[in-house]
Amino acid sequence: QVSPKNDYQFGFSMEFADQAAYTRYNDHPDHVAFVRDRWIPEVETFMEIDYVPLGW
Template sequence: MIRHTVVFTLKHPPHSLEEKRFLADAKRILTAIKGVTHFEQLRQVSPKNDYRFGFSMEFADQRAYSGYNDHPDHVAFVRDRWIPEVAAFMEIDYVPLGWG
């Protein structure tokens, strides 16, 4: 299992129609890609950083994750929405430790 996460801040004003559209479109587009499971959209609340949102999703294995990453809908979303609309982000991918 691979858990893919990203925290980010949008260029749009908080609570704006553009912000709501970005989040709705992201959920619609990304959850439709084969292999994506346990998709969540989260609000980041720690005062220790300036990010506002998070996405989390899981993949059964590296093959499923690579299929998502290379999928034309994901590539188009990154090109057409993520790059123009996201001000800052950080990705972190996890796998279980496997400690008994």
């Protein structure tokens, strides 16, 4: 995003094969620990966008 209306300087995107793959990632103990131990204490503000592809 390069619009001056966006306050964020960095972003990243992840794609998963299906809902089951996302659920495995999201519930994985390493991910849960990262969010608890690093993300929550260190990230002041963020924007999360979850979407379902249109499936063209």
